[in-house]
Amino acid sequence: xxxxxxxxxxxxxxxxxxxxxxxxxxxxxxxxxxxxxxxxxxxxxxxxxxxxxxxxxxxxxxxxxxxxxxxxxxxxxxxxxxxxxxxxxxxxxxxxxxxxxxxxxxxxxxxxxxxxxxxxxxxxxxxxxxxxxxxxxxxxxxxxxxxxxxxxxxxxxxxxxxxxxxxxxxxxxxxxxxxxxxxxxxxxxxxxxxxxxxxxxxxxxxxxxxxxxxxxxxxxxxxxxxxxxxxxxxxxxxxxxxxxxxxxxxxxxxxxxxxxxxxxxxxxxxxxxxxxxxxxxxxxxxxxxxxxxxxxxxxxxxxxxxxxxxxx
Numbered sequence: 001x002x003x004x005x006x007x008x009x010x011x012x013x014x015x016x017x018x019x020x021x022x023x024x025x026x027x028x029x030x031x032x033x034x035x036x037x038x039x040x041x042x043x044x045x046x047x048x049x050x051x052x053x054x055x056x057x058x059x060x061x062x063x064x065x066x067x068x069x070x071x072x073x074x075x076x077x078x079x080x081x082x083x084x085x086x087x088x089x090x091x092x093x094x095x096x097x098x099x100x101x102x103x104x105x106x107x108x109x110x111x112x113x114x115x116x117x118x119x120x121x122x123x124x125x126x127x128x129x130x131x132x133x134x135x136x137x138x139x140x141x142x143x144x145x146x147x148x149x150x151x152x153x154x155x156x157x158x159x160x161x162x163x164x165x166x167x168x169x170x171x172x173x174x175x176x177x178x179x180x181x182x183x184x185x186x187x188x189x190x191x192x193x194x195x196x197x198x199x200x201x202x203x204x205x206x207x208x209x210x211x212x213x214x215x216x217x218x219x220x221x222x223x224x225x226x227x228x229x230x231x232x233x234x235x236x237x238x239x240x241x242x243x244x245x246x247x248x249x250x251x252x253x254x255x256x257x258x259x260x261x262x263x264x265x266x267x268x269x270x271x272x273x274x275x276x277x278x279x280x281x282x283x284x285x286x287x288x289x290x291x292x293x294x295x296x297x298x299x300x301x302x303x304x305x306x307x308x309x310x311x312x
Contacts, residue, residue, distance in 0.1 A: 028115035144301030161185025205234030
């Protein structure tokens, strides 16, 4: 795969269909896997118009990285899990004042383990879907992200903020710790996602960022919408989620724990803290949240024939 990408001149388009497999049962000790040196990463750097698509039944134990001035990149139907060492499953990162953008991450299954490893703190494994250093115009759709401590950040530090735009729709987050996403600055649109089993925090909007959070299903989730652990808070607009008011928290297993950081803000009153200040530049339909809960798991992730949610 790396050789094909390196040889591609950037004219026309390159489509790579990955049919390799990896037997995850050969990793009996997730902590020993995490403690290994960083594993293999396939890099797309300064390239455009590339698709990497897994065939049904494929699986991988290496990461994918989109860097520098890479544009129009699609990653679909990949199963990536239990990566050795501390590497992202799918990382998107600007370098040398060049910024990747217009990236679509669709119908992938990404996971590691919720094992508590000695000496790791809460840093077992790295991110599953991280974007940093000016990466922009990214869509994450129909992914199944599960059994992982820190799923995805936007911005590597409080100084890594820009007017980037990131959309998350129809993703299933299951048994995850936090960063759904961790957003520093910029603008995100989170709609029709299923958050089930969130152990630390969900959408953490920070450093003046804005998030439009609509039509999502939250259940068994701790601190599902919050702003904490940065030098400045962020803001959210809540629309048409299954949670309508604090009276719904007990019904859906929503719990809260105050942050020790300052400033911080939790959605314990479940009200919008700002009107989303940008118009959405694409057409979309927010589907009924009960349908998201009932039917989305059947079509999210790899090996689902790239199916989409039908609520009719």
